[in-house]
Amino acid sequence: MAAMSARWPAELNRVGEQHRPAWSGEFSRPAEAIAADICGAPDKWALFLDIDGTMLDFAATPDKVRVPPGLGVTLGRLTRSLGGALAIVTGRRILEVDRLFMPFVPVASGVHGSELRSEADGVIEFLAQPITDASSLAIQAIAKRHPGVVVETKGAGVAVHYRAAPHAREALDAQLQSLVDTSGRSLIKLDGCSVIEILPCGFNKGTALETLAALPLFKARRPIMIGDDFGDDPAFAAAERLGGFGLAVGRPRANRSRIEFEGPANVRSWLANLADCLD
Ligand SMILES: [Mg+2]
Numbered sequence: 001m002a003a004m005s006a007r008w009p010a011e012l013n014r015v016g017e018q019h020r021p022a023w024s025g026e027f028s029r030p031a032e033a034i035a036a037d038i039c040g041a042p043d044k045w046a047l048f049l050d051i052d053g054t055m056l057d058f059a060a061t062p063d064k065v066r067v068p069p070g071l072g073v074t075l076g077r078l079t080r081s082l083g084g085a086l087a088i089v090t091g092r093r094i095l096e097v098d099r100l101f102m103p104f105v106p107v108a109s110g111v112h113g114s115e116l117r118s119e120a121d122g123v124i125e126f127l128a129q130p131i132t133d134a135s136s137l138a139i140q141a142i143a144k145r146h147p148g149v150v151v152e153t154k155g156a157g158v159a160v161h162y163r164a165a166p167h168a169r170e171a172l173d174a175q176l177q178s179l180v181d182t183s184g185r186s187l188i189k190l191d192g193c194s195v196i197e198i199l200p201c202g203f204n205k206g207t208a209l210e211t212l213a214a215l216p217l218f219k220a221r222r223p224i225m226i227g228d229d230f231g232d233d234p235a236f237a238a239a240e241r242l243g244g245f246g247l248a249v250g251r252p253r254a255n256r257s258r259i260e261f262e263g264p265a266n267v268r269s270w271l272a273n274l275a276d277c278l279d
Contacts, residue, residue, distance in 0.1 A: 026266070026269060026270075027261075027266065027269075027270055028259075028260045028261065030245070030247065030260050031247060031260045031261060031270055034224060034245065034247065035270060035273065035274050035277065038082075038224075038274060038277075038278070039274070039277040039278060042081055042082050042083070042278055043083060043221070044221060044222060045082065045085070045221055045222050045223075045224060045244075046082065046085035046086070046087070046213065046217075046218045046221040046222070046223050046224065046244075047078065047082060047085065047086045047087070047224050047226070048086075048087050048088075048089045048209055048212065048213075048223055048224065048225040048226070048235065048239065049075075049086070049087070049088055049089065049225075049226050049227075050088075050089055050090055050205075050225075050226060050227035050228060050229070050232055050235075050249075051088060051090045051092060051097065051100070052065065052090070052091070052092070052193075052228075053193055053228035053229055053249060053250060053264065054226055054227050054228045054232075054249045054264060054267055055071065055264055055267055055268060055271070056100075056264055057263070057264050057265075058163070058193065058194070060163060060164060061150055061161060061163070061164075062092070062096075062152060062159070062161065065100070067100050067101065068268060070272075071101070071268060071271075072100075072101040072102065072103070072104040073104070074268075074271050074272050074275050075101060075104050075106065075271070076104045077275040077278075077279065078271060078274060078275050078278065079104075079106065079120065081275065081278035081279065082278070083217070084107070084120065084217040085217050085218050085221050086106065086107070087106060087107040087108060087109065087212045087218070088106050088107070088108040088109070088110075089108075089109045089205050089208050089209055089212070089225065089227070089232075089235055090108070090109070090110055091110075091111060091112050091154075091157075091159065091192070091197060091205075091231060092110055092111070092154070093110050093111055093115060093154045093155055094108045094109075094110035094115045094117050094124045095124070096110075096154075097110065105120055105121045106120055107119060107120055107122075107212065107215075107217065109205070109208035109209075109211065109212055110124075110154075110155075111128075111154050111155055111156050111157045111199070111203075112157065112190070112197070112199050112203055112204050112205055112208065112231060113127070113203035113204055113205060113206075113207040113208035113211070114126070114127050114128035114155065114156040114157065114199070114200055114203045115127065115155065115156070116208075116211060116212075118212070118215050126155065126156070127156075127203065128155075128156035128200040128202075128203055129156065129200070130155050130156055131153070131155070131156055131157060131158055131187075131198070131200070135158075135179070135183065135187065135198070136153055136158060138179055139151060139158050139160065139176070139179065139198060142160075142172065142175045142176060142179065143160055143172075145171075145175075146162070146165050146168035146171065146172060147165065148162070148164040148165030148168070149161065149162050149164075149165050149168055149172065150163075150164070156199065156200045156203070157197055157198060157199040157200065158197070158198045159192075159195050159196075159197045159198075160172060160176065160195065160196045160197070160198070161194060161195045162194055162195070162196070163194035163195075166194065169196075172196060173189075173191070173196060176189055176196055176198060177189055179198070180198065185201055186200065186201055187199065187200065187201060188200075188201050190204075190230065190231050191230055192229045192230060192231055193228070193229050197231070204231070204234040204235075205225075205227070205231055205232055205234050205235035205238075206234025206235050206237055206238040207234070207238075208235065209223060209225060209234075209235040209238040209239060209242075210238050210242075213238070213242055222242070222243045222244040222245075223238070223239040223242050223243075223244035223245075224239065224244050224245055224246075224247060225238070225239040225244070225245070225246045225247070226246075226247045226248075226249060226261070226267060227246070227247075227248065227249065228248065228249035228250045232246070232248070233246075236248070247260040247261060248260055248261070249261040249262075249263060249264065249266075249267055250262075250263055
Protein backbone atom coordinates (compact mmCIF):
# COMPACT_ATOMS: atom_id res chain seq x y z
CA MET A 1 0.00 0.00 0.00
CA ALA A 2 1.27 3.45 -0.84
CA ALA A 3 2.81 5.20 2.11
CA MET A 4 1.50 8.58 3.15
CA SER A 5 3.55 11.41 1.76
CA ALA A 6 5.33 13.66 4.20
CA ARG A 7 3.70 16.54 2.32
CA TRP A 8 0.25 15.47 3.38
CA PRO A 9 -1.37 17.99 5.73
CA ALA A 10 -0.97 17.14 9.41
CA GLU A 11 -4.69 17.72 9.80
CA LEU A 12 -5.38 14.39 8.15
CA ASN A 13 -3.14 12.56 10.61
CA ARG A 14 -5.36 13.80 13.39
CA VAL A 15 -8.54 12.87 11.53
CA GLY A 16 -7.16 9.36 10.95
CA GLU A 17 -6.29 8.90 14.60
CA GLN A 18 -9.70 10.04 15.78
CA HIS A 19 -11.90 8.07 13.41
CA ARG A 20 -9.97 5.04 12.25
CA PRO A 21 -12.53 3.24 10.08
CA ALA A 22 -13.27 -0.47 10.19
CA TRP A 23 -11.68 -1.17 6.81
CA SER A 24 -8.27 0.10 7.87
CA GLY A 25 -5.46 -1.79 6.17
CA GLU A 26 -6.82 -1.94 2.62
CA PHE A 27 -6.34 1.76 1.99
CA SER A 28 -3.64 4.37 2.32
CA ARG A 29 -3.71 6.44 5.45
CA PRO A 30 -5.02 9.64 3.76
CA ALA A 31 -7.75 7.67 1.97
CA GLU A 32 -8.81 6.15 5.28
CA ALA A 33 -8.69 9.48 7.03
CA ILE A 34 -10.79 11.23 4.40
CA ALA A 35 -13.36 8.44 4.40
CA ALA A 36 -13.64 8.59 8.16
CA ASP A 37 -14.16 12.31 8.09
CA ILE A 38 -16.79 12.10 5.35
CA CYS A 39 -18.63 9.43 7.38
CA GLY A 40 -18.53 11.69 10.41
CA ALA A 41 -19.77 14.77 8.57
CA PRO A 42 -21.22 13.98 5.12
CA ASP A 43 -22.72 17.46 4.84
CA LYS A 44 -19.23 19.01 4.89
CA TRP A 45 -17.72 17.21 1.88
CA ALA A 46 -18.22 16.88 -1.86
CA LEU A 47 -16.82 14.13 -4.10
CA PHE A 48 -15.48 14.77 -7.61
CA LEU A 49 -14.54 11.63 -9.53
CA ASP A 50 -12.62 11.02 -12.73
CA ILE A 51 -13.59 7.85 -14.62
CA ASP A 52 -10.86 6.25 -16.73
CA GLY A 53 -7.89 4.98 -14.76
CA THR A 54 -9.66 6.12 -11.57
CA MET A 55 -12.90 4.13 -11.25
CA LEU A 56 -12.51 2.02 -14.41
CA ASP A 57 -9.52 0.07 -15.67
CA PHE A 58 -8.21 1.11 -19.07
CA ALA A 59 -9.14 -0.97 -22.10
CA ALA A 60 -7.68 -1.21 -25.61
CA THR A 61 -10.05 1.58 -26.72
CA PRO A 62 -12.31 3.85 -24.61
CA ASP A 63 -15.52 2.17 -25.82
CA LYS A 64 -14.29 -1.22 -24.56
CA VAL A 65 -13.99 -0.32 -20.87
CA ARG A 66 -15.86 -2.62 -18.52
CA VAL A 67 -18.06 -1.15 -15.81
CA PRO A 68 -18.13 -3.55 -12.86
CA PRO A 69 -21.65 -4.51 -11.79
CA GLY A 70 -22.89 -2.36 -8.95
CA LEU A 71 -20.62 0.63 -9.51
CA GLY A 72 -23.44 2.84 -10.80
CA VAL A 73 -25.60 1.79 -7.85
CA THR A 74 -22.77 2.62 -5.43
CA LEU A 75 -22.38 6.06 -6.99
CA GLY A 76 -26.12 6.65 -6.70
CA ARG A 77 -26.07 5.68 -3.02
CA LEU A 78 -23.14 7.98 -2.36
CA THR A 79 -24.87 10.83 -4.17
CA ARG A 80 -27.95 10.47 -1.97
CA SER A 81 -25.88 10.19 1.22
CA LEU A 82 -23.91 13.31 0.32
CA GLY A 83 -27.07 15.31 -0.32
CA GLY A 84 -26.35 15.36 -4.06
CA ALA A 85 -22.75 16.56 -3.69
CA LEU A 86 -21.10 14.06 -6.04
CA ALA A 87 -19.99 14.88 -9.57
CA ILE A 88 -18.13 13.17 -12.37
CA VAL A 89 -15.20 15.17 -13.80
CA THR A 90 -13.98 13.49 -16.96
CA GLY A 91 -12.45 13.88 -20.39
CA ARG A 92 -15.31 11.85 -21.82
CA ARG A 93 -18.50 13.35 -23.22
CA ILE A 94 -21.32 13.43 -20.67
CA LEU A 95 -23.49 11.25 -22.91
CA GLU A 96 -20.75 8.63 -22.69
CA VAL A 97 -20.82 8.91 -18.89
CA ASP A 98 -24.54 8.14 -18.99
CA ARG A 99 -24.00 5.15 -21.28
CA LEU A 100 -21.46 3.73 -18.83
CA PHE A 101 -23.36 4.25 -15.58
CA MET A 102 -27.01 4.00 -16.65
CA PRO A 103 -29.44 4.42 -14.89
CA PHE A 104 -27.21 6.68 -12.75
CA VAL A 105 -27.33 10.11 -14.45
CA PRO A 106 -25.01 12.29 -12.40
CA VAL A 107 -24.03 15.90 -12.13
CA ALA A 108 -21.03 15.98 -14.45
CA SER A 109 -18.40 17.93 -16.28
CA GLY A 110 -17.28 16.42 -19.58
CA VAL A 111 -14.51 16.93 -22.15
CA HIS A 112 -12.25 18.59 -19.59
CA GLY A 113 -14.69 21.25 -18.48
CA SER A 114 -16.26 22.09 -21.81
CA GLU A 115 -19.53 20.21 -21.14
CA LEU A 116 -21.60 20.71 -17.99
CA ARG A 117 -24.65 19.11 -16.41
CA SER A 118 -25.34 20.97 -13.22
CA GLU A 119 -28.27 18.82 -12.03
CA ALA A 120 -28.65 15.06 -11.96
CA ASP A 121 -30.93 14.05 -14.85
CA GLY A 122 -30.67 17.64 -16.14
CA VAL A 123 -29.72 19.00 -19.54
CA ILE A 124 -26.15 19.10 -20.85
CA GLU A 125 -24.71 22.55 -21.57
CA PHE A 126 -21.96 22.95 -24.14
CA LEU A 127 -19.62 25.64 -22.87
CA ALA A 128 -17.23 25.59 -25.82
CA GLN A 129 -17.76 25.53 -29.57
CA PRO A 130 -17.31 22.17 -31.29
CA ILE A 131 -13.85 21.71 -32.73
CA THR A 132 -13.78 23.00 -36.32
CA ASP A 133 -14.07 20.58 -39.22
CA ALA A 134 -10.70 21.81 -40.47
CA SER A 135 -8.95 20.99 -37.19
CA SER A 136 -10.73 17.68 -36.89
CA LEU A 137 -9.75 16.66 -40.41
CA ALA A 138 -6.16 17.74 -39.82
CA ILE A 139 -6.00 15.57 -36.68
CA GLN A 140 -7.51 12.61 -38.56
CA ALA A 141 -4.89 13.05 -41.27
CA ILE A 142 -2.09 13.03 -38.70
CA ALA A 143 -3.47 9.92 -37.01
CA LYS A 144 -3.76 8.08 -40.34
CA ARG A 145 0.01 8.19 -40.68
CA HIS A 146 0.29 5.91 -37.63
CA PRO A 147 -1.40 2.48 -37.90
CA GLY A 148 -3.14 1.49 -34.68
CA VAL A 149 -3.81 5.06 -33.57
CA VAL A 150 -7.48 5.70 -32.79
CA VAL A 151 -9.13 9.12 -33.04
CA GLU A 152 -12.07 9.89 -30.76
CA THR A 153 -13.93 13.05 -31.72
CA LYS A 154 -15.87 14.43 -28.79
CA GLY A 155 -17.54 17.75 -29.36
CA ALA A 156 -15.16 20.51 -28.41
CA GLY A 157 -12.15 18.20 -28.32
CA VAL A 158 -10.44 15.28 -29.97
CA ALA A 159 -8.57 12.46 -28.24
CA VAL A 160 -5.84 10.64 -30.14
CA HIS A 161 -5.27 7.25 -28.53
CA TYR A 162 -1.99 5.44 -29.16
CA ARG A 163 -2.34 2.55 -26.67
CA ALA A 164 -2.05 0.06 -29.57
CA ALA A 165 0.83 2.00 -31.17
CA PRO A 166 3.07 3.25 -28.34
CA HIS A 167 6.02 3.74 -30.71
CA ALA A 168 4.02 6.51 -32.45
CA ARG A 169 3.88 8.72 -29.37
CA GLU A 170 6.81 10.99 -30.13
CA ALA A 171 5.93 11.68 -33.76
CA LEU A 172 2.24 12.16 -32.94
CA ASP A 173 3.11 14.56 -30.18
CA ALA A 174 5.28 16.69 -32.47
CA GLN A 175 2.71 16.69 -35.28
CA LEU A 176 -0.18 17.58 -32.97
CA GLN A 177 1.88 20.28 -31.26
CA SER A 178 2.52 21.81 -34.65
CA LEU A 179 -1.24 21.82 -35.34
CA VAL A 180 -1.92 23.49 -31.98
CA ASP A 181 0.79 26.07 -32.65
CA THR A 182 -1.01 27.14 -35.83
CA SER A 183 -4.47 27.25 -34.20
CA GLY A 184 -4.22 30.88 -33.14
CA ARG A 185 -4.26 29.87 -29.48
CA SER A 186 -7.72 28.38 -29.78
CA LEU A 187 -6.53 24.85 -28.99
CA ILE A 188 -4.27 23.25 -26.41
CA LYS A 189 -2.60 19.84 -26.24
CA LEU A 190 -2.91 17.67 -23.15
CA ASP A 191 -0.86 14.52 -22.56
CA GLY A 192 -2.59 11.61 -20.87
CA CYS A 193 -2.14 7.91 -20.36
CA SER A 194 -1.60 6.58 -23.93
CA VAL A 195 -3.61 9.50 -25.25
CA ILE A 196 -2.97 13.02 -26.53
CA GLU A 197 -5.98 15.31 -26.30
CA ILE A 198 -6.61 18.44 -28.35
CA LEU A 199 -8.93 20.69 -26.37
CA PRO A 200 -10.40 24.19 -26.50
CA CYS A 201 -8.18 26.75 -24.82
CA GLY A 202 -9.47 27.97 -21.46
CA PHE A 203 -11.03 24.72 -20.29
CA ASN A 204 -9.55 22.06 -18.02
CA LYS A 205 -10.59 19.92 -15.08
CA GLY A 206 -9.66 22.77 -12.74
CA THR A 207 -12.21 25.09 -14.32
CA ALA A 208 -14.61 22.12 -14.28
CA LEU A 209 -14.25 21.56 -10.56
CA GLU A 210 -14.51 25.28 -9.77
CA THR A 211 -17.70 25.58 -11.82
CA LEU A 212 -19.27 22.56 -10.13
CA ALA A 213 -18.12 23.57 -6.65
CA ALA A 214 -19.90 26.92 -7.03
CA LEU A 215 -23.28 25.21 -7.57
CA PRO A 216 -25.69 25.29 -4.60
CA LEU A 217 -25.39 21.51 -4.11
CA PHE A 218 -21.64 21.75 -3.60
CA LYS A 219 -21.17 25.19 -2.09
CA ALA A 220 -19.67 25.39 1.42
CA ARG A 221 -18.41 21.82 1.16
CA ARG A 222 -14.77 20.74 0.99
CA PRO A 223 -14.03 19.14 -2.39
CA ILE A 224 -12.30 15.77 -2.71
CA MET A 225 -11.04 15.16 -6.25
CA ILE A 226 -9.94 11.63 -7.18
CA GLY A 227 -8.06 11.26 -10.46
CA ASP A 228 -5.16 9.46 -12.11
CA ASP A 229 -3.69 11.55 -14.90
CA PHE A 230 -1.93 14.80 -15.76
CA GLY A 231 -5.30 16.23 -16.79
CA ASP A 232 -6.48 15.85 -13.18
CA ASP A 233 -3.71 18.03 -11.78
CA PRO A 234 -5.64 21.32 -12.30
CA ALA A 235 -8.61 19.75 -10.47
CA PHE A 236 -6.38 18.66 -7.59
CA ALA A 237 -5.10 22.23 -7.35
CA ALA A 238 -8.65 23.64 -7.49
CA ALA A 239 -9.82 21.25 -4.76
CA GLU A 240 -6.94 22.34 -2.55
CA ARG A 241 -7.63 26.03 -3.22
CA LEU A 242 -11.20 25.44 -2.04
CA GLY A 243 -10.08 23.81 1.21
CA GLY A 244 -10.24 20.20 0.06
CA PHE A 245 -7.85 17.58 -1.23
CA GLY A 246 -6.75 15.80 -4.38
CA LEU A 247 -6.28 12.04 -4.13
CA ALA A 248 -4.18 10.48 -6.87
CA VAL A 249 -4.61 6.99 -8.31
CA GLY A 250 -2.01 4.71 -9.85
CA ARG A 251 1.64 4.74 -10.57
CA PRO A 252 3.78 7.71 -9.61
CA ARG A 253 4.23 10.33 -12.30
CA ALA A 254 7.15 12.65 -12.65
CA ASN A 255 5.17 15.63 -11.48
CA ARG A 256 3.32 13.92 -8.66
CA SER A 257 4.65 12.33 -5.50
CA ARG A 258 1.33 11.66 -3.80
CA ILE A 259 -0.37 8.40 -4.74
CA GLU A 260 -3.24 7.54 -2.41
CA PHE A 261 -4.93 4.68 -4.31
CA GLU A 262 -3.18 1.72 -5.93
CA GLY A 263 -5.58 1.57 -8.86
CA PRO A 264 -9.25 1.58 -9.90
CA ALA A 265 -10.12 -1.57 -7.90
CA ASN A 266 -8.85 0.13 -4.76
CA VAL A 267 -10.92 3.25 -5.55
CA ARG A 268 -14.05 1.17 -6.18
CA SER A 269 -13.59 -0.67 -2.90
CA TRP A 270 -13.12 2.65 -1.08
CA LEU A 271 -16.30 4.04 -2.67
CA ALA A 272 -18.29 0.90 -1.75
CA ASN A 273 -17.05 1.02 1.83
CA LEU A 274 -17.85 4.70 2.03
CA ALA A 275 -21.38 4.08 0.71
CA ASP A 276 -21.89 1.36 3.37
CA CYS A 277 -20.58 3.65 6.07
CA LEU A 278 -22.94 6.46 5.02
CA ASP A 279 -26.07 4.31 4.65
MG1 LIG B 1 -8.37 9.35 -15.80
